[in-house]
Amino acid sequence: QVQLVESGGGLAQAGGSLRLSCAASGRTAGTYHMGWFRQAPGKEREFVCVISWSGGNGVYADSVKGRFTISRDNAKNTVYLQMNSLKPEDTGVYYCAADSWRLARTPSGYSYWGQGTQVTVSS
DSSP states (O other), rough: OEEEEEOOOOOTTTOOHHHHHHEEETGGGGGGGEEEEEEOOSSEEEEEEEEEEEEEEEEHTTTTTTTTEEEETTTTTTEEEEEEEEOOGGEEEEEEEEEOOOOOSGGGSEEEOOOEEEEEEEE
């Protein structure tokens, strides 16, 4: 079992930055691949990025490539999402998710989810 808690959401202006954190608890939390998803009102949950359990370069959705950076600190069991050059279309609830099997780009590929944190970008 892995428990995930996101933090760091809030209100930002277009062009601004926010950093989200996802704290994972559980004995083997550091062995899970970690992804970020987001969901805007009335829309389906969409893939943002994912990072392997060992770290390294993440895999990103085209819509955030070059603006967002995912990273992790396994000593702290925490995954980060640095969001720069924010746009109003980045608004939504951001969720982190964990899975031990693969670097999935779909929500169905994840076993564990956090409760989400709201990000609102004003124009």
